[in-house]
Amino acid sequence: xxxxxxxxxxxxxxxxxLRLSCQASRLTYNKYCWGWFRQAPGKKREVVASIDGxxxxxxxxxxxxxxxxxxxxxxxxxxxxxxxxQPDDTATYYCAADPRLWxxxxxxxxxYSGPGTxxxxxx
Numbered sequence: 001x002x003x004x005x006x007x008x009x010x011x012x013x014x015x016x017x018l019r020l021s022c023q024a025s026r027l028t029y030n031k032y033c034w035g036w037f038r039q040a041p042g043k044k045r046e047v048v049a050s051i052d053g054x055x056x057x058x059x060x061x062x063x064x065x066x067x068x069x070x071x072x073x074x075x076x077x078x079x080x081x082x083x084x085x086q087p088d089d090t091a092t093y094y095c096a097a098d099p100r101l102w103x104x105x106x107x108x109x110x111x112y113s114g115p116g117t118x119x120x121x122x123x
Contacts, residue, residue, distance in 0.1 A: 002026050002112045004077060006095040009117030014086055020117060022077035022095030033098045033105035036069060036080045037113075038091035048093075051078055052105035062088070085121045092116040 008020040020036065031053030039045045048060045049069035057069055063082075071078040077095055094117075096110035 002028065002032075002097055002099075004095045004097060004112055004114035006093065006114035006117045009093060009119045011120040011122065012085055014121055014123050016085055016121075017081070017083045018085060018119060020080040020082065020093055020095070020119075022079065022114060024077035024095075024097065027075055029099045031074045031101055033101060033103070033107060033110075034069075034071065034078045035096045035098075035106045035110060036078070036093055037096055037106075037110070038089075038093045038119075039116075040091035043091070046091075047096075047106045049078075049080060050106040053101050056105075058106065082119070085119070087121050087123050090119060090121050092118050 003025045005023045035050035037047040048063045051057045051069050066084045068081040069078045094113045096113040098107050098111045
């Protein structure tokens with residue numbers, strides 16, 4: 001089954017940027033709904049960005065204008081460029097994928113996700 005490994009998390013100061021990467025292996029389908037979600041202690045899981053099989057993107061209101069999801073082609077896992085990071089962005093970030101293209105993208109729950117990469121933003 002699909003395997004994801006996310007990376008690029010770090011500790012940064014407010015206003016700085018980070019780029020998260022995701023490596024995918026054992027892909028079965030030509031297209032997926034890809035995304036990045038984050039989980040912070042005491043907070044609900046939040047899908048910050050997604051990209052569907054046609055390349056259309058969606059973003060959480062909290063990151064619009066600051067985060068950009070991109071991929072080389074529909075079969076490659078996406079990167080997440082994060083600019084002007086703020087302390088509220090502190091969380092563990094997960095690369096995710098879902099093969100159910102007939103379902104909404106992002107889905108309520110992604111079928112596959114990586115182990116997570118930690119982002120800490122200090123003020």
